[in-house]
Amino acid sequence: FFWLFAEAAFIFTILSLWLVIGFNKQWFVTCASVVSGTVIALLIGLIAMNVTNGKGVHYEALDYATQSPKQLFLAATVIGLLGTVMDAATDIVSTLFEMKRTDEKISERQLFKSGMAVGRSIMGPLINVLLMIFFAETFTMAILYFKTGNSIAYTFEWTMALGIVQTLVSGIGVTLVIPCASFLSAKVLGGAQDVND
Template sequence: MNALIVLAAILFLLMTLIGGKKGARSFWALFFNFGVLIITVIIMNDPAIDSIILTLIACTVISCINLFYINEVNSKTKTAFLSTIITTVILLLFIVIVTKNAMIQGFGEEEMEELSIFSVYIGVDFVKIGASVIIMSTIGAITDAAIAISSPMREIYYHNPSISRKELFTSGLSIGKDILGTSTNTLFFAFFGGYLALLIWFKDLSYSVGDIVNSKIFSAEMITILCAGIGVTLVIPITSGITAYFLVKTKNKSETVK
């Protein structure tokens, strides 16, 4: 516990010194998001609650915290928020279909030994739970990509207010191309870092490559990574288009009023 407190204090100090007030808000946002996840898990235990709808609500709240609380309410956070919600809805419909057909819901063979003393008949739809887990795992990457595109696009527009909507949209796509590779690689290595012990266990159990690929745990994590990559890719043109539309539309309205 002492190590956790020391590390948290160091993180808070560094974020405050380097990021100022915004850095401090980013630190507290971690706890707010954690609280949202805990509340979501508790409510999700109620069979009467639809996990998909609950996930959308939780993702909306998380997006509000990450965008409006940290970066305040402005044009870049509004467009990033709208882009995040649109991308999440599109991705969620896709994830539900993939989860159901890939049969990755529930627990894998490697997990059942520890869970054998418990009953898994808890009255919830594991397909929806699996879809909720994947979308919760991707919301952070989608929000990060959205704000990483809308923020520089706003700066480009303010420094060059005569830029056309098409040129601004193209600039947003160029920015998105630069962050696309790093974002997907971050998701990929986050999996291998978190599940390195599992991969070593697979080796000790003499799993073949086919056994590993067809393992429910491995397949579920890889599908999560791929879905997150799809979400990050989709949010790039969506954010670029929405940001370019609203910025140029605002300029045209100002010129009309004059």
């Protein structure tokens, strides 16, 4: 069911962007940035987990996971990753398209540099929000583990390891989508006469 969740998440992402942005160049660039950033980040995460053989990652620690906990974990990772990457890509692409509307003479290089600057300014807060959400979700369970006499290492391994992996994969996605969205926007807008096509 991982592929079912992944395909559904991508379809809903594309449809939601279409409903919000409309079918135009901005939608195309945003979708291309989101898909490329998500796929590359997920591949990096999967490669890292395969190289380490998933050491320290207990998929069975997922809430309500009775069957195929690894697939359920990966599906949840894709959904979280898509949301984070879509947030960053939308901010960058919409900013660059607005810059082009304001100044039609702006160059590809200036657009790319502006996109990277926007990305750097939102990357930190986005990753911080991910960490705070993750800590808020696991805090009560970690306290329960401590209260029952478990060590810090054991508590971390069984309550926080999965969330940290998801946060790292999402952080990689945000980092990757910044140059991707900046580059695609700059290329599409470089010679564009009308950004609303």
